[in-house]
Amino acid sequence: MPFCVKITFEIDKNDDWLDGLDTVNEFFKDKDIYPTGPIIFQKKSIGIGEYEYTAFISLNTELHDIPELNIEYIDMLEVGPTLSEKCFEESEFEQVYSQIELAAKENEVKILDQPYYHVMVDYFGGSVFEIYAQLELSDGDNSE
Structure with a gap:
C-alpha cells in the first residue's frame, strides 16, 4: 500500500x-x-x-x-510472504489463526513471531476479513 x-x-x-x-x-x-x-x-x-x-x-x-x-x-507498506485465510466475523479470528498455524506446520514453514495482519473490506451487508501471517524465510528461500 x-x-x-x-x-x-x-x-x-x-x-x-x-x-x-x-x-x-x-x-x-x-x-x-x-x-x-x-x-x-x-x-x-x-x-x-x-x-x-x-x-x-x-x-x-x-x-x-x-x-x-x-x-x-x-x-x-509491504508484507510478504504470507499465509492467509478469510472470515466474516471477528469472533472467528481465533479459529482462523489455528487454521493458518496448521497449514504452516503441514507445509513446514515458520510464521514470524508478530501479530497477524487483518485486512478489513466493507461490502454490502457487512465486512470481510482476510488474515495474513507473515512467514519467516530461511537462507535458501527466495520470495520471488
Whole structure:
C-alpha cells in the first residue's frame, strides 16, 4: 500500500476498536485527505482485557508524522510472504489463526513471531476479513 499511515492506540476489550479511528478520520476530512484502500490492522494483547491496535491506512497523498494523534507516515507498506485465510466475523479470528498455524506446520514453514495482519473490506451487508501471517524465510528461500 502506498502513502500509508500507521496509527497505534490502546483500548479495553469492551470498546469498539474502530471508534479509535474517528478522531483520525475527522482530521483527514478537514485536510482533503481520504483513504484509498482497505483498513489493515494488527491486534496485540497488552494486559488483562486490554489490546493494542495498529491500523494501516492507505491515503491519496503523502502526509507528515502527527505525533499528537499517534500517526506515523510510511511510504509503502509491504508484507510478504504470507499465509492467509478469510472470515466474516471477528469472533472467528481465533479459529482462523489455528487454521493458518496448521497449514504452516503441514507445509513446514515458520510464521514470524508478530501479530497477524487483518485486512478489513466493507461490502454490502457487512465486512470481510482476510488474515495474513507473515512467514519467516530461511537462507535458501527466495520470495520471488
